[in-house]
Amino acid sequence: MSITPKTTTFTDRHIGVTTPQDLERMLGELGYDDLDALVDAAVPADIRAADALDLPAALSEQGVLEELRRLADQNVLRTQMIGQGFSDTITPPIILRKVLENPAWYTAYTPYQPEISQGRLEALLNFQTMVSDLTALPIANASLLDESSAAAEAVLLMRRGNKKKGDAKTVVDQNLFPQTIAVIRGRAEALGFEVEVADLSAGLPEGDISGIVLQQPGNDGLVADHSEVIAAAKDRGALVTVVADLLSLTLITPPGEQGADISVGSSQRFGVPLFFGGPHAAFMAIRKGLERSLPGRLVGVSADDAGTPAYRLALQTREQHIRREKATSNICTAQALLAITASMYAVYHGPSGLRAIAERTHAHARTIAAALGAAGEAVRHESFFDTVVVSVPGRADEVLARAEEAGINFRRIDADTVGISTDEKTTDAVVSTVVGVFGAGDPDPASPGDLAFDAALTRESEYLSHPIFNSIRSETQMLRYLRRMSGRDLALDRTMIPLGSCTMKLNSTAEMESISWPEFAGIHPYVPEHQSRGWRTLIADLEARLVEITGYAGISLQPNAGSQGEYAGLLAIRGYHEANGDAERDVCLIPASAHGTNAASAVLAGMRVIVVSNADDGTIDLADLDAKIEANAGRISAIMITYPSTYGLYDADVREVCERVHAAGGQVYIDGANMNALVGLAKPGEFGGDVSHLNLHKTFAIPHGGGGPGVGPVAVAEHLLPFLPGDPVTAADSGAYTARDGVPVVSTLFGSAGVLPISWAYIAMLGADGLTQATKTALLSANYLAARLRDHFPILFTGRGGLVAHECILDLRELTQRTGVTAEDVAKRLIDFGFHAPTLAFPVAGTLMVEPTESEDLGEIERFIEAMVAIRAEIEQVAAGDFTLETSPLRLAPHTAAAVVSSDWDRAYSVEQGAFPVPRLRVDKYFPPVGRIDGAAGDRNLVCSCPPPEAFEPAADAMDGADR
Structure with missing residues (x-):
């Protein structure tokens, strides 16, 4: 027997429905002869493009990697000492491989379904605790988009939080990074309020002030005592924001201890690559009393229906998808993956490790400053953390050129000034090269324990004292912690995520590499x-x-x-x-x-x-x-x-x-x-x-x-x-x-x-034909799913020919009115089938919006349909009185392993129906780590940093040896 070899393209690997048999089955269900006939029926003719996409021919996976390598080789790697809010860092290899490059972490969705998000929620809670400890402010979010926009959000928060001064101006210190000033002033111009840029080292300007923004260390590297200007601002009724460097806060008195109300910044130097500017997780920490106006996401602690401590997103009523034009901000996407990376960096190094990195970074900067000063160069400040600013009248371009020739990038501040910023990657050899650029001799290395700023600015308080930052020492422990956390979640590497409006499709390895x-x-x-x-x-x-x-x-x-x-x-x-x-x-x-x-x-x-x-x-x-x-x-x-x-x-x-x-x-x-x-x-x-x-x-x-x-x-x-x-x-x-x-x-x-x-x-691997095929398949999958489910759950809206676009809305409102079973009950019950829920209650309350995407195969779509049909049958059991809603598997979902193995099982339905409602689950079963979470109780008793280990002791068995 001869076998005809098949050439498989990336399109074949990306698109789930590719076989003629599957296409025939799905199109037959819909009553169309081919895919183009379905598209012609669904998509209005007067919006259709006249011509096919004019794009380069599709590349293979190997071809695209070769082209990316060619492009990467055109970039020039230098030792980066530019600073200005971006520092080189070492991503611990285990975090690089097991978080940043791990689909269990990068393919997960926003944790709006907390029962299947406990791993990433714990990691984000670690991030919040890390930020709160380092800034000495009690509440932190997880997270914001970048440092500059975080500072702009802080300005808006000060205006909201300072109702007596809401119409007053905001004063921004001139020693902020230029990109931060630009973003703040742009945001203010759009909203029509005044921002004054001033030298706050000379005191506050005249006029009514809503809030001030300072930076520590400053744009010019200066580490300054801001306590006096902060006190003066408070005396005049203003709120205070400090843009802070997290690593420096292991050595410098934190903003909260200097009286700040808000601190913002970037966590990039905690193991997140430079990435040519992003993505990097920013943070915001606040004093108590501002939490309901805090932008971004806030992870809190509540409990599940068995009393087990459990994490969830708190105070979601603040968010834009609920409050719309009255929302605290328009932030939707957060930099969760990068925040998780930064939090794991802190877990990996612990407080002593972070301080050691900070001390080495600082010592290298001190060594450079001392050597340049001894060589006759004019170093601007004696009080700094990692940035040395040197006055070189008329020579800045010459100095930068010499540095680049030596393999290093300095910062050009202006024609007369250069900046040199050290970081975790700076070595003694790099320091020698730096001073050599200025013609200075071999420097005497500074001691890591000595600090180049006033004792009054030296941090004395503890930070990162929670056991999670002090108990993981070996790589084996770290490996298992990361695996345990990712195992608590449902991400795209395990299951279809049928979220309408969010398009959870394949993120291929070749694209990510x-x-x-x-x-x-x-x-x-x-x-x-x-x-x-x-x-x-x-x-x-x-x-x-x-x-x-x-x-x-x-x-x-x-x-x-x-x-x-x-x-x-x-x-x-x-x-x-x-x-x-x-x-x-x-x-x-x-x-x-x-x-x-x-x-x-x-x-x-x-x-x-x-x-x-x-x-x-x-x-x-x-x-x-x-x-x-x-x-x-x-x-x-x-x-x-x-x-x-x-x-x-x-x-x-x-x-x-x-x-x-x-x-x-x-x-x-x-x-x-x-x-x-x-x-x-x-x-x-x-x-x-x-x-x-x-x-x-x-x-x-x-x-x-x-x-x-x-x-x-x-x-x-x-x-x-x-x-x-x-x-x-x-x-x-x-x-x-x-x-x-x-x-x-x-x-x-x-x-x-x-x-x-x-x-x-x-785009390069799919090409014009593959991209178009992906769109057509998305329409096919959504319409097939709608057709298969419409007899069980009404489809709320349909267009021409009873068709939908790439997603459909399942309307549960009549069922809820008749039985009491809610869309949320269905969402939680789907967890027992190993599925992430569709989009809940958006855009219409009491509904579920489903989007299968083009990368799901027919088998997975049928598995979802099977689950939804089984759930519909359980709704009818409630209607028939087989059990009450309160005692039904719908309302008691999801079912944890602890509940299933308990000898006290006394529910109105069998263990099999609760945990294994369809036969295939006996082979491959996901158990959520917690049962249904009480979000309202968590909002009433807001806990948004790591609880102590003893909080978990009563439920230790249920948590499978919880890590706290």
């Missing part, structure tokens, strides 16, 4: 351009491909989350109107079905939100749209449309909506969160959009990482190109807060550049 290569990961964002040619070539090529996919004229990759992309896009619209003399256009129309971040982003961009109703069929109510336009004539700035809609529909009248808004003088923002239902079929820039953001962590395969990283590029039409964000450092150097033409900057130049090779590889 290059991001940790040193030639990509080890590049500082502010290296000379000729050292980052590979990065810049890759970014330009990715931009070109995304422009072709979207039909727009240009794109900025700077926004480091979808919410930031929304913000940047709305700022572009705002800037366009102002440039045309239409500053009074401040109304943003938002359909009731829109994504939660839309309204919050519009408010941050200085717009007024007016909601447009949806019709009964889920489409935009055109009569209400006309009424809102007429009532706000001359003031319409934009409409934000999610397309396909959040209801899972291709609205057939989208062109008409766009035309009506354009006729009213407004711009059309098409939210690209659901772009995975358009790629290769339609281009928003061609059917009426002026601007769209994309979610590279959804459509273009960057993994969600347990809640981040994300990338939210903003694409615009030709007339909005001048209003895209630019370089914040260039903006600050010019004395402005904007990059160009009045548009505030958002983040570092290329945002979360470090993960861009993932999306580039995804």
Whole structure:
């Protein structure tokens, strides 16, 4: 028998449904002869792209890795001593391999279902505890996007938290990093409040002050005693934020002990690579009393239904998806994976290890300063941590050139000044090379125990005293801790995650492989351009491909989350109107079905939100749209449309909506969160959009990482190109807060550049045909699932021919009214089947939104259908009175191993029904570590740092030897 060899492409490996038999079965269920006939029926003809995507031919996995290697080799690795908020660091190999490169960690979703997220929630709680201890402030979040935007969020928090001074100005010390000043001033300009940049070492300026922002150590490396200016600010009723360096806080008196209300910063130097500027987890720590206004996510401690301590996201009612235009911020994606990495770095090193790294870093800086001073160079400060600033009148470029020739990058502060920042990677040999650049002789090394700042600034308080930071000593222990934590979670490496609106698709190994290569990961964002040619070539090529996919004229990759992309896009619209003399256009129309971040982003961009109703069929109510336009004539700035809609529909009248808004003088923002239902079929820039953001962590395969990283590029039409964000450092150097033409900057130049090779590889390996095939398959899978389940759970909205787009909404409201079983009961019961729940209660309360994505195979889709049908049968058991709702497996779900093996089992149903409701679970069964968690109790008794080990002792058996 001869075997015909089969050539397998990346498309075949990415797309789950590829065999003719599976396609025939699924299409037969739907009544279509082929996939193109289904697409023609589902997607309105008037939005379809006229031509196929014009992209380079698809590469194989090996081919894409070879091309990425070629690009990486164009980057020049140097010893990075630029500083400015970005420090080189050593990622412990076990953390690199077992966290950053481990799909058990990087493919997980945001922990909104806490029972299946206990591992990453514990890691994030460790992060919060680490930050809280080091800053000496009792509450910290997990986490924010980057240091600059975290500082801007702190300014807004001070304005919210200081109600007596809410309309007063914010004062920012001139010794902040320039990119931080640029982002703060841009945020303030959009919201219309005053920010004054001042030399706070000379005291507070005159006038009414809401809050002040300081930095420790400063932009020029100075470690200063801020206690006097902090006290003066408090006396005048102002709140105080300190931008802090976490590593330095092992040696320097922390912000909380100096009287600060808030501290922000980056955890990047705790084991997270430079990544050409990001992704890096920022933090915010606060004093008590501000927690309900705290932006970002907050992990807290509650208990499950057996009394076992359990972690969950706390105070979720603050978040943008619930409060919309009244939210504390528009933050959606957090840098969870990077926060987990930083927390594990602290667990790995412990407090003594962190202090030793800080002391070595500081000693190397002291050695450099002493040697340069002895050689006659003018060192600016005697009090510093890791940054030595040297005055070299007229010689800065010459010094930088000599340093680069010696293999080192210094920072060019101006033509007369250079900065040299040490870090964990600095060695004695590097120090000798540094001083040699200045012609100084071999230095006498400083002792790590001696400090170059005043004793009053020396930290004396303890930190990281919890056992988790002091009990793991060997790599074996670390290995098992990481494995135990990841084993408590459900991520994409174990199961389909059918989250509507979130697109949890395959994140292939070939896409992921290059991001940790040193030639990509080890590049500082502010290296000379000729050292980052590979990065810049890759970014330009990715931009070109995304422009072709979207039909727009240009794109900025700077926004480091979808919410930031929304913000940047709305700022572009705002800037366009102002440039045309239409500053009074401040109304943003938002359909009731829109994504939660839309309204919050519009408010941050200085717009007024007016909601447009949806019709009964889920489409935009055109009569209400006309009424809102007429009532706000001359003031319409934009409409934000999610397309396909959040209801899972291709609205057939989208062109008409766009035309009506354009006729009213407004711009059309098409939210690209659901772009995975358009790629290769339609281009928003061609059917009426002026601007769209994309979610590279959804459509273009960057993994969600347990809640981040994300990338939210903003694409615009030709007339909005001048209003895209630019370089914040260039903006600050010019004395402005904007990059160009009045548009505030958002983040570092290329945002979360470090993960861009993932999306580039995804697009390059699929090519035009593969991308289009992926979209078509996503539509097929969603419609097949809807067809199979509609007799068990009504589909809330359907479009032409009874079809949906890439997701569908299962309506449980009638079942809830009849039986009391809620959508949340179904979500928790799915855990017993080994599934992450669909999106719960969004966009309609009492429903579940399901998205299978193109990368799930038919077998996994059928497994989900089997689970949902079994759950429907259990709902009927409740209706029939076989057991009450309160004693049913639905309300008592999920079932832990401890509950199943208990000799006291006395439930109204069998162990088999509770834990093994379908036969296949006897072979491969996931048990959640905790039962259903009481979130409300946790919010009433907020605990957001690591509880002591004894808190777990009563439930130790149930927790399988809990780590606390």
